[in-house]
Amino acid sequence: MKLDRIALTLLAATLLLPAASSAFAQDAPKPAAKPTAKQDLDKAGTDTKDATKKTGHAIAKGTKTAAKDTGKGTKTAAKDTAKGTETAAKDTAKGADTVGKDTAKGAKKIVHPLTKGSSKDAPKTEDKTTTPQ
Secondary structure: OHHHHHHHHHHHHHHHHHHHHHHHHHHOOOOOOOOOHHHHHHHHHHHHHHHHHHHHHHHHHHHHHHHHHHHHHHHHHHHHHHHHHHHHHHHHHHHHHHHHHHHHHHHHHHHHHHHHHHHHHHHHHHHHOOOOO
């Protein structure tokens, strides 16, 4: 009996094996047909066109961003330059006023003693000086 069961199992396996292999074979994809040269050229042209479009869009976006950033930077630089120029002008005017006052004070200090001394010495100088005839 045991032998009959083994024989029956082997017979069933032999009959089912071709059906199982054909079931698995159906799941495998069929190999694609080899592309022709014309199909290769068409695909290459399409890929190039798509890449060119993408590159063009990226360049346009980058250019717009750069233009906006340059405009912002220019405005900021102009404001800072105007502010710096105004500050420099105020400081220069203040410095010129200070220098003018200091120069006037210094001149008074130098001229005052000279005029004081000159008025005392003037008669003496006239007395000592002889004019040629």
